[in-house]
Amino acid sequence: MRGPMADTAESMMALALKRFRRHRLAIAGAVVLAVLASLAATAPLIATILGLDWEAVDLLNRFAPSSAAHPLGTDELGRDLFIRLLYGGRISLLVGLTATVVAALIGTAIGLLAGFYGGRLDALLMRFTDSVIALPLLPLLIVLAAVDLDKLGLPPSLVQSQYVSLYRIIAIVALVGWTTVARLVRGAALTIRERDFVLSARGYGAGGFRIMTVHILPNLISPVIVATTLSVGNVILLESVLSFLGLGIQPPIPSWGNLLTNAQELIWTAPGLAMWPGMLIFITVIALNFLGDGLQDALDPKATD
Amino acid sequence: MLEAIETSQDPTAAALEVRGLEVVFATDAGPLKAADKVSFAVPAGRTLGLVGESGCGKSISALAILGLVPPPGLIIGGQILFNGDDLASLPERRMEDIRGARVSMIFQEPMTALNPVFSIGSQVAEALRIHRRTSRPEAWKAAVEMLARVGIADADARAGDYPHQLSGGMRQRAMIAMALICRPEVLIADEPTTALDVTTQAQILDLMMAMQRDLGLAILFISHDLGVISEIADEVAVMYAGAIVERAPAGELFERPLHPYTQGLIETLPGTGPRLPRLPAIAGQVPDLGALPRGCRFSDRCPLADDECGASEPTLAAAGERRRVACWKAAP
Numbered sequence: 001m002r003g004p005m006a007d008t009a010e011s012m013m014a015l016a017l018k019r020f021r022r023h024r025l026a027i028a029g030a031v032v033l034a035v036l037a038s039l040a041a042t043a044p045l046i047a048t049i050l051g052l053d054w055e056a057v058d059l060l061n062r063f064a065p066s067s068a069a070h071p072l073g074t075d076e077l078g079r080d081l082f083i084r085l086l087y088g089g090r091i092s093l094l095v096g097l098t099a100t101v102v103a104a105l106i107g108t109a110i111g112l113l114a115g116f117y118g119g120r121l122d123a124l125l126m127r128f129t130d131s132v133i134a135l136p137l138l139p140l141l142i143v144l145a146a147v148d149l150d151k152l153g154l155p156p157s158l159v160q161s162q163y164v165s166l167y168r169i170i171a172i173v174a175l176v177g178w179t180t181v182a183r184l185v186r187g188a189a190l191t192i193r194e195r196d197f198v199l200s201a202r203g204y205g206a207g208g209f210r211i212m213t214v215h216i217l218p219n220l221i222s223p224v225i226v227a228t229t230l231s232v233g234n235v236i237l238l239e240s241v242l243s244f245l246g247l248g249i250q251p252p253i254p255s256w257g258n259l260l261t262n263a264q265e266l267i268w269t270a271p272g273l274a275m276w277p278g279m280l281i282f283i284t285v286i287a288l289n290f291l292g293d294g295l296q297d298a299l300d301p302k303a304t305d
Numbered sequence: 306m307l308e309a310i311e312t313s314q315d316p317t318a319a320a321l322e323v324r325g326l327e328v329v330f331a332t333d334a335g336p337l338k339a340a341d342k343v344s345f346a347v348p349a350g351r352t353l354g355l356v357g358e359s360g361c362g363k364s365i366s367a368l369a370i371l372g373l374v375p376p377p378g379l380i381i382g383g384q385i386l387f388n389g390d391d392l393a394s395l396p397e398r399r400m401e402d403i404r405g406a407r408v409s410m411i412f413q414e415p416m417t418a419l420n421p422v423f424s425i426g427s428q429v430a431e432a433l434r435i436h437r438r439t440s441r442p443e444a445w446k447a448a449v450e451m452l453a454r455v456g457i458a459d460a461d462a463r464a465g466d467y468p469h470q471l472s473g474g475m476r477q478r479a480m481i482a483m484a485l486i487c488r489p490e491v492l493i494a495d496e497p498t499t500a501l502d503v504t505t506q507a508q509i510l511d512l513m514m515a516m517q518r519d520l521g522l523a524i525l526f527i528s529h530d531l532g533v534i535s536e537i538a539d540e541v542a543v544m545y546a547g548a549i550v551e552r553a554p555a556g557e558l559f560e561r562p563l564h565p566y567t568q569g570l571i572e573t574l575p576g577t578g579p580r581l582p583r584l585p586a587i588a589g590q591v592p593d594l595g596a597l598p599r600g601c602r603f604s605d606r607c608p609l610a611d612d613e614c615g616a617s618e619p620t621l622a623a624a625g626e627r628r629r630v631a632c633w634k635a636a637p
Contacts, residue, residue: 195417196412196414196417196418197417197418197419197420197421199373199412199418200410200412200418200419200480200483201420202371202373202404203371203373203404203405203409203410203412203484204404204405204409204410204431204432204435204483204484204487205401205402205403205404205405205406205432205435205436206401206405206431206435207401210435214431215420218420218422218423219420219421219422
């Protein structure tokens with residue numbers, strides 16, 4: 001019998017949303033992230049309103065405490081910390097999001113091909129994945145971060161851009177970060193391709209490529225979304241680690257990671273300089289984890305409403 | 306030749322004819338013959354019931370027709386004649402054009418056989434769009450019409466529903482709509498009513514018979530349930546451990562089964578007669594395909610078996626005008 005719930009056609013997404021709304025921590029995480037993201041997105045506007053500039057050096061006003069002019073005070077060069085945090089958020093969130101999305105796309109493609117076709121292609125792709133996993137991450141990142149982009153034949157306009165360290169870190173993280181998603185997707189594809197609806201789709205004449213993209217891929221989306229959400233936090237942390245080591249986003253462009261690095265010698269002089277970026281990284285990562293947990297529950301196909 | 310006799314049996318050309326089909330699974334324990342010289346024919350507008358216990362090779366034979374035997378299974382012999390082509394030797398590319406368009410299949414469990422992330426309307430429409438150049442809105446319209454035709458009330462609205470929002474009977478109706486939207490000539494139904502309750506079962510059988518009348522479908526109906534088979538089938542083939550042991554028009558088979566296995570199956574049906582203290586059962590178990598008894602494959606469970614049965618295997622031989630049976634002991 002059709003239950004009362006089914007009278008209005010509810011999609012899987014509508015049901016997922018309903019389950020998600022019951023997850024309070026996840027809602028809180030989503031709200032926190034939305035606030036942080038919109039603050040970061042509107043940073044230039046906020047800067048104009050407050051009459052502040054993220055690059056403006058004011059050596060007469062170093063380590064200023066918070067005041068009406070500088071809500072969170074100034075740093076060792078007299079730059080406004082609040083605005084630098086907002087701009088840093090733009091970079092950190094952008095790196096986290098872009099790098100994980102690119103990594104998720106690479107991982108999904110590799111995992112789907114391996115899981116769906118199986119056999120030799122599977123063995124080949126999975127051994128490749130294993131070898132990427134086996135590379136020691138930190139030394140690799142240090143080496144990749146030191147690659148001279150001029151010699152790679154990239155256009156000078158890109159190499160000399162002040163954002164080159166941003167592109168570089170996104171590329172590095174994407175190139176090493178796809179393995180988790182690839183394994184996850186492969187495992188899921190292996191089980192989904194044995195499901196009856198795949199046989200049934202073959203039964204009405206669907207070809208291999210159609211089955212892979214139309215029937216298997218949509219059934220993989222939820223685990224990929226969850227894994228991606230959870231790894232955005234890791235990437236933000238990774239970016240801070242790299243920036244902390246001086247290999248990430250290069251000053252004067254602020255990121256939460258390099259704001260933290262700059263603050264390390266000044267921890268006794270101006271603890272706020274380290275505390276604020278550290279706090280933002282912490283809050284963001286926690287919020288992303290709550291959100292990921294909530295999505296995991298909401299998107300679980302086995303969950304009942 | 307045996308095959309020659311069998312073709313002459315149906316002077317009206319069969320919509321689908323399987324001749325001497327052999328399917329083997331290569332396992333670590335050696336090759337297992339899941340289908341051993343299976344032969345049958347389904348004329349247009351008729352229903353052949355394929356009966357047998359679980360694991361006797363019914364489903365494998367059906368999947369073999371569509372070229373969907375799962376690895377490590379392999380068709381190693383026989384022909385599957387459809388419209389002048391031998392499906393067993395057709396390349397995959399051409400099989401894709403036949404599947405769904407000319408030979409369709411429906412499965413036992415409509416919940417798992419429908420993709421959970423798409424509405425039933427879009428799945429029916431997809432089945433059409435794979436084979437016909439149709440715009441999305443047109444395919445959707447055709448899908449809604451087909452859903453209405455298979456008895457889904459308020460099809461316009463229901464087409465947007467997802468499989469989990471429908472009852473088992475509705476889902477099976479949607480499966481039938483998917484299978485029939487391209488107007489195939491042959492429908493293979495693998496235990497289509499097994500997962501349904503008895504009332505829904507009857508409705509689905511009625512629907513299949515109605516669609517058969519409308520479209521002139523040849524139906525290969527696979528079931529372990531003799532009751533269901535007796536309602537829908539014109540002819541019945543009984544399978545045991547990979548081989549067909551008896552084939553007869555449905556009425557004759559139920560009235561006077563010739564093979565001891567068929568007799569056993571019919572005796573074990575709970576009847577409406579006087580209540581027996583115990584439902585009879587066929588002694589023993591279906592043998593492992595890797596360890597079939599010598600001679601007749603049913604000899605170790607057969608009440609009539611003697612030395613002759615253990616010595617050589619009986620072949621499917623004529624036993625009356627339209628019947629054949631593979632048994633040394635069957636009185637013609």
